[in-house]
Amino acid sequence: MPRPIAHSASVPAPVDKVHAALVSEQYWKDRIQEIGGPSAHLVSVTAINGTISVVMTQSIPEEELPAAVTAFKKGPLVIERTESWGPLGGGRAEGKFGATVEGAPATISGTTLLEGNDTSSTMSLSGNTEVKVPIFGGKIEAMISEQVLSLIDNEHDFTGNWIGQNLK
Template identity: 55%
Template sequence: MARRIPHSASYPQPVDQVHRAVTSERYWRDRLDAVGGGGAELRHVATGEGTIDVEMAQSIPAEHLPAVVSKIRPGDLIITRTETWGALAGDSATGTFSARVEGLPGEVTGTLTLAPQNTGAAITLDGRVEVKLPLIGGKIEAVIAEQVVELLDAEHDFTEGWIAAAN
């Protein structure tokens, strides 16, 4: 059974500034340096006319993992994440994201929407996490969903500051 991960992040900056940031290779390198954790790396970046396709790897040290996760997957967790953003279409843009953990039968997937909100912009994430393990899959999904939201909040804080500094 999959668990939904709804999340929304508001920005005081307009859509075009937020979009310019999330489709910039420099932004991704800086974001990974700031909030990616130890051993984080940008594995692939492809940019186009207002578009981007990113793949990165991040790790969570074993000592920060709950026991339910450590029992089935000992050691540090290596997470491979992808994110894509399309070009602006009017005053909005859409994207997709995914994440998978090496050695665990599960994934996080979803869509992203960047749109105007009041005098700024918002990125709305509609995601889901699914771990295909009998009996304990739901517990692990809950842990992952919580961790994803914490990471999204940290990435939002970074993004807001990065855009303000760039303008």
């Protein structure tokens, strides 16, 4: 049974600057380099008219994985992530995110929302984590959800810092 995930974080920047960062190829290059982890890289970035679609891979070394995961998946956990953002209009932009785990029946998917004004912004997401493994699936979903939310916190912190350094 899928486990719902939800998260919301403030970014101390105007919504137009946050959106400008999110639809910038350079932002994604810098983000994956700084917080992507071992072997992380961008697979593709397609930016057109204030929208973007990004595919990236990240991995978690086997020694950092809990036993519940290594019981069914040997080696590093390679994750392909997707994220897309639509145009900014009326102080908001919508998007989608997803992730699949190579060689494992695990997926994450959902929607994102950027809202804000001239002084601050909020980035929110809601979605589901699903691991189709009998008996252990729920435990693995909980672990994945926790790891994803921690990663998203780091990404939101990075976004605020990146805007301060690049979009003055």
